[in-house]
Amino acid sequence: xxxxxxxxxxxxxxxxxxxxxxxxxxxxxxxxxxxxxxxxxxxxxxxxxxxxxxxxxxxxxxxxxxxxxxxxxxxxxxxxxxxxxxxxxxxxxxxxxxxxxxxxxxxxxxxxxxxxxxxxxxxxxxxxxxxxxxxxxxxxxxxxxxxxxxxxxxxxxxxxxxxxxxxxxxxxxxxxxxxxxxxxxxxxxxxxxxxxxxxxxxxxxxxxxxxxxxxxxxxxxxxxxxxxxxxxxxxxxxxxxxxxxxxxxxxxxxxxxxxxxxxxxxxxxxxxxxxxxxxxxxxxxx
Numbered sequence: 001x002x003x004x005x006x007x008x009x010x011x012x013x014x015x016x017x018x019x020x021x022x023x024x025x026x027x028x029x030x031x032x033x034x035x036x037x038x039x040x041x042x043x044x045x046x047x048x049x050x051x052x053x054x055x056x057x058x059x060x061x062x063x064x065x066x067x068x069x070x071x072x073x074x075x076x077x078x079x080x081x082x083x084x085x086x087x088x089x090x091x092x093x094x095x096x097x098x099x100x101x102x103x104x105x106x107x108x109x110x111x112x113x114x115x116x117x118x119x120x121x122x123x124x125x126x127x128x129x130x131x132x133x134x135x136x137x138x139x140x141x142x143x144x145x146x147x148x149x150x151x152x153x154x155x156x157x158x159x160x161x162x163x164x165x166x167x168x169x170x171x172x173x174x175x176x177x178x179x180x181x182x183x184x185x186x187x188x189x190x191x192x193x194x195x196x197x198x199x200x201x202x203x204x205x206x207x208x209x210x211x212x213x214x215x216x217x218x219x220x221x222x223x224x225x226x227x228x229x230x231x232x233x234x235x236x237x238x239x240x241x242x243x244x245x246x247x248x249x250x251x252x253x254x255x256x257x258x259x260x261x262x263x264x265x266x267x268x269x270x271x272x273x274x275x276x277x278x279x280x281x282x283x284x285x286x
Contacts, residue, residue: 007236010227015239017220019246022087022096023254024213028206032198033084036210038191040080043214044221045184048177051222057175065174072165072179073186075158080187082155089148092251093259094136096244097267098152103274104129105160106167113164121280128273135266180221238278241271 025036079102086095104126111118137149162183169179202210227236244267251257259267 003230004236007227007230008239010223010230011236011239012242014220014223014227015241015243016246017216017223019092019096019243019250021213021216021220022083022092022247023250024209024216025084025087026092026255028209028213030088031200031202031206031210032195033081033088034191034194034198035200036084036213037077037080038188038195039210040084040214040217041184041187041191043211044218045181045188047218047222048181048184051177052181055177057177059175059178061174062172065169065172068165068168068172069174069179069182070186072162072169073183074190075165076162076183077158077187077190079155079158079162081191082151082158086148086152086155090145090152091257091259091263092255093244093248093257093267094149094263095152096247097136097263097270098133098149099156099159100241100244100270100274101129101133101153101156102159102163105157106163109160109164110167113168122277125273125277125280129270132266132269132273135262135269138262238275241274244271 021040025040028036079099083095083099086098090098107118107122107126133153137146137153166179170176230236248257248259
C-alpha cells in the first residue's frame, strides 16, 4: 500500500472514531457540557503525555509560540464545548456537519491571520458552504433547534481558529504531540472549576461512556497524525467528511434519527463544495 492510500485509510479511521466519540458523548446522557469535555480531554492529555514521554521531541519554543499555543487551546476548548452541546440537542449528523464547517472558517482566517490570498473559487466555496449550513440550521422564529444549531456553528468557528493556529505552530516547528498535550491540559484546567461548581453525579454507565468518548477521541487524534504523516492534506482531507456518514449511521441505528430533506440537501451542498474545493486544490498543485 503506497503512502497516499495509507493516508486515506488513516483519515477515514479518524472520522470513524470521531463519530464514535460523538455517539458516546450523546449516550452519556444529560450531563453539563463542561463535565463531558473535562473527562474527554483527561483521557487525551494522558495519551499525549505518554506519546511525549516515548518520543521525547526536541522543544525549542520562542516567546511568540506560547501566544499561538494559548489561542489554539482556548478556541479549541470553545469548539469542543459548543460541539458537545450541539451533539446533545441536535441530530448527530447535523451537529457533525456544522462542526465540519471549520475548514471554511480556516480559509477565511488564513486570509486574516496568515495573509494568504483568497481566490475567487475559494470565495464561492465559502459562500456555498454557509448556504448549506443555513439549510441544516433552518433559521426561523419558531425553530426550537435554532439555539443549539447556532452553538454548533460557533463550535465550527472555534475549531477553524484552532486549526489555523495549528498551521501557524507547525510552520514555526512546534511538535504535534506537544500541541495536543497543551490543548488537552488547558481544556482540563479551564473546565475543572465550572465542572466542580455544577458537577452532576454520574452512574457507572455514564463514567464508562465518557471514558470511551475520551479513548475514541485519542484514537482519532493518533489516526489524524498518522494520516498527515503519510500524505499531504490536499490529497486526503476531503475523506474526513466520511464522518458525516458514520454519524448519520450511528444516529439512525442507536437513536432512530432521520434527518429531514433540507438537512440532506445541506449535507449535499457542504460535502459537494468540499469535494470541489479539494479537486480544485489538487489541480492547482499539479
